[in-house]
Amino acid sequence: MKSRICELLEIEYPIFQGAMARISDASLASAVSEAGGLGIIAGGTAPVDYVRTEVRKAKELTKKPFGVNIMLLSENADEIAKMVCEEGVKVVTTGAGAPGKYMEMWKSHGIKVIPVVPSVAIAKRMVRSGADAVIAEGTESGGHVGELTTMVLVPQVVDAVEVPVIAAGGIADGRGIAAAFMLGADAIQVGTRFLSAHECTVHQNYKQKVLNAKDIDTVVTGRPTGHPVRVLKNKLSRQFTELEAKAAPLEEFETLGIGALAKAVVEGDINYGSIMAGQIAAIVKKEQSCKEIITEMFAEAEQLLSKNWNR
Numbered sequence: 470m471k472s473r474i475c476e477l478l479e480i481e482y483p484i485f486q487g488a489m490a491r492i493s494d495a496s497l498a499s500a501v502s503e504a505g506g507l508g509i510i511a512g513g514t515a516p517v518d519y520v521r522t523e524v525r526k527a528k529e530l531t532k533k534p535f536g537v538n539i540m541l542l543s544e545n546a547d548e549i550a551k552m553v554c555e556e557g558v559k560v561v562t563t564g565a566g567a568p569g570k571y572m573e574m575w576k577s578h579g580i581k582v583i584p585v586v587p588s589v590a591i592a593k594r595m596v597r598s599g600a601d602a603v604i605a606e607g608t609e610s611g612g613h614v615g616e617l618t619t620m621v622l623v624p625q626v627v628d629a630v631e632v633p634v635i636a637a638g639g640i641a642d643g644r645g646i647a648a649a650f651m652l653g654a655d656a657i658q659v660g661t662r663f664l665s666a667h668e669c670t671v672h673q674n675y676k677q678k679v680l681n682a683k684d685i686d687t688v689v690t691g692r693p694t695g696h697p698v699r700v701l702k703n704k705l706s707r708q709f710t711e712l713e714a715k716a717a718p719l720e721e722f723e724t725l726g727i728g729a730l731a732k733a734v735v736e737g738d739i740n741y742g743s744i745m746a747g748q749i750a751a752i753v754k755k756e757q758s759c760k761e762i763i764t765e766m767f768a769e770a771e772q773l774l775s776k777n778w779n780r
């Protein structure tokens with residue numbers, strides 16, 4: 470299942486590993502790239518030196534291309550934006566904002582720029598400012614989400630732009646890949662399923678919570694802040710929901726959110742930590758290597774797409 474994205478980025482399989490703040494490090498990204506996909510290191514809100522070290526580690530672990538995601542709400546975004554140029558990173562994806570002000574610098578370093586977009590208008594704007602492709606991310610995703618579902622967002626973005634479109638949100642098996650291709654996508658981005666990868670260094674309690682998840686176990690919290698985040702339900706998400714119900718001041722949301730992701734990812738606190746995961750968590754049932762995940766997903770997709778659909 471080659472597509473123009475494979476040629477553009479010199480990868481074997483048209484799959485990106487979604488950047489997950491505090492989780493997607495050199496270990497996960499290099500394993501995905503080694504397996505033929507595009508591994509992506511998450512900048513998140515981390516200090517630039519931490520991200521630079523992960524980039525250097527990934528360069529040791531794989532000679533294949535990998536990317537860095539820049540979370541544009543981060544105070545360190547400017548520094549990470551420069552660092553990727555210095556380190557010769559080949560691909561940058563962006564999230565939670567518009568990367569226009571970095572575009573010229575990245576282009577002059579030969580970096581392929583692929584922003585995440587939650588709507589057609591933002592997709593068109595990103596392409597006008599020089600994006601090489603866009604990731605159309607549906608609200609099924611984990612973490613910071615938009616409003617539209619993958620099913621409605623992807624075909625509309627495909628119709629609106631000429632550049633390749635990567636579908637994200639709710640994709641964790643070959644059925645999801647096949648569906649995304651039917652919607653016109655050139656590639657897919659997968660986050661949640663990679664949480665269960667052997668090479669994913671997230672705390673085992675976080676992994677187990679994903680493996681135990683049922684269909685209705687995620688919830689979007691923090692809408693009043695303007696940065697809604699999808700997480701697995703727990704004591705912390707219930708506290709957020711209570712704040713929303715009583716229309717608490719925004720400072721109370723901020724206080725509750727501080728350090729919550731690290732609590733889950735590093736300490737394994739599944740009660741009061743923020744366990745970001747997508748709605749598709751429920752179909753993630755086993756721990757596997759990145760290579761097994763990718764080859765299994767594409768074998769399934771290829772079988773589906775070659776099926777005789779006359780019923």
Ligand code: TUI
Binds near residue numbers: 612613745
């Ligand atoms: O960025 C994500 N997912 C994330 S970021 C993150 S860390 C975080 N922590 C606390 C609060 C907020 C974030 C966890 N998960 N996905 C990509 C994404 N980008 N989703 C939505 C957008 C987006 C939204 C608006 C992209 C562009 C955009 O444009 C706004 C504009 O100004 O044009």
